[in-house]
Amino acid sequence: MSRRVTGPEIDRLIQLLARLPGLGPRSARRAALQLVKKKDQLLRPLAEAMTVAADNVTTCRTCGNVDTHDPCTVCTDPRRDESVIVVVEDVSDLWALERSNAINARYHVLGGTLSPLDGIGPDDLNIAGLVERVAAGGVKEVILAVNATVDGQTTAHYVTDRLQGLGVAVSRLAHGVPVGGELDYLDEGTLAAAIRSRTPF
Amino acid sequence: MSRRVTGPEIDRLIQLLARLPGLGPRSARRAALQLVKKKDQLLRPLAEAMTVAADNVTTCRTCGNVDTHDPCTVCTDPRRDESVIVVVEDVSDLWALERSNAINARYHVLGGTLSPLDGIGPDDLNIAGLVERVAAGGVKEVILAVNATVDGQTTAHYVTDRLQGLGVAVSRLAHGVPVGGELDYLDEGTLAAAIRSRTPF
Structure with a gap:
């Protein structure tokens, strides 16, 4: 003023x-x-x-979630499927997926995406922690729930490489038409992906 | 969640x-x-x-501004013209006028507008305090800087009535085209007011 x-x-x-x-x-x-x-x-x-x-508030040393205790509420919840880890970029993505109620699993927060232009390499993300958790055994599937951006997809490929040989299935989120979305407003890439991954009706 | x-x-x-x-x-x-x-x-x-x-934080008992001391920064500022009181509905209006740097005077915050439908009468606003300040002498002009709404204008008329006979000039903000405004987007009332109050060029 x-x-x-x-x-x-x-x-x-x-x-x-x-x-x-x-x-x-x-x-x-x-x-x-x-x-x-x-x-x-x-x-x-x-x-x-x-x-x-x-x-x-503290950061969970296991998964990277923010919580008032470590290990966090998600990591200590006995009703969650311990054999599935959902990998996300940010805590906000973890919260968003939990709101959707789509899966009852563990999480792993990378803390960002690989971005050579911004000087963010593998050591700046919590990828080693993920490899460690998978190597410790008991994990059957890793779901890569990263953003559908170039950096997100680069990160997904890198993480997949690092998990090779650990005997874990790696999957990624489906691409397609958002629920409630109108085709006319969607970009070509999304429409092409939705056609490629079409399902029987 | x-x-x-x-x-x-x-x-x-x-x-x-x-x-x-x-x-x-x-x-x-x-x-x-x-x-x-x-x-x-x-x-x-x-x-x-x-x-x-x-x-x-407290409310100034003189003018109704919020501040960390009472009387507030505005009421105790010796460089302000004490003979002019700008009457506003809300503290946010006081702040807005100060940002505009348009006038260097005292203020009086009414705390709302008369609104019979919402059960807000003269006693719910700080009108008595204004009359008291003017009656105490030294005030030459009261500028009614209330919103250009029905309730705001009703309040302006009521306050003017209450100040009658106290020997103070009462003025109100000019109506007209907002600076940067395009005529095509303005309502008829504003355009009519701008024509009525036209000034020599």
């Missing part, structure tokens, strides 16, 4: 809020104002929830 | 973040993930900034 209308404490709150994904400077101001107006219902509980999270 | 993938601490953080304006459930999850990934750079500083704000 050009001239000062509030104390520096509120300016600092706005600056930090603006660093959250999805909030720009304008919405950070709105959020800050909402917070200070609802001091006891929102600002204080949120401050406490953040302190609790900061004090407790 | 359907199945639990993280501890309840992170779920609570997501729930509270989703109550911020501009963040839905999806962006609240992204924000929470970003926060726990950047624990020391973002989560902890934000938690501290929120605690500091919660402990210190």
Whole structure:
């Protein structure tokens, strides 16, 4: 703000809020104002929830999920199929797959994709940890649930190579028309993949 | 989430973040993930900034601005013209006007608009405080910077009535074409107002 209308404490709150994904400077101001107006219902509980999270959140050394204990909730859940590991790029992908309720298995978070242009090589991702888990035995299938981008697919190929000889089946997500998708709006690559992988009706 | 993938601490953080304006459930999850990934750079500083704000923020008893001291930064700034009070509906309007750098005066936050349908009458707004400030003397002009809505204009008329006889000039914001606005996209009311209030070129 050009001239000062509030104390520096509120300016600092706005600056930090603006660093959250999805909030720009304008919405950070709105959020800050909402917070200070609802001091006891929102600002204080949120401050406490953040302190609790900061004090407790850690990365699971087994799968890379974020949780308040290590090994994480997913790795310690006895009702999950231990013989299947779903490999994802990011924790957000793990959460997305869990919301879909599509599979009841373990996960492995790589922490990104191979990207030579950005200087990200195999040692920057948690690939060694995956190989170790598979080599330890008990894993029958590894599902590569990486993004359908060039970097994602490069990473998928590299991971497949590294798992060669460990006696594990490697699969990847199907390509095709998104549920609810309209053909007219889809790119040629997706349509071609959907035709190639067509199924009996 | 359907199945639990993280501890309840992170779920609570997501729930509270989703109550911020501009963040839905999806962006609240992204924000929470970003926060726990950047624990020391973002989560902890934000938690501290929120605690500091919660402990210190108060509403100015003179003008209704939110600040960390009362009277607020605006009311105690000696470089501002004390003879002009800009009346706004909300603190966010005060901040918006300050960003525009259009005027260097005092403010008065009403805290809403008269709205019989919502059961908001004169006693629910800080109108008495404004009358008191004007009656105390030293104020030459009151600028009604309320929204150009029906409720805003009703409130402006009511406030003007209440200031009658106190020897203060009452003005309102000009109506017209927004800077950068295209005539084709403007409503008839705005265009008519812009014609009526045309100025020599």
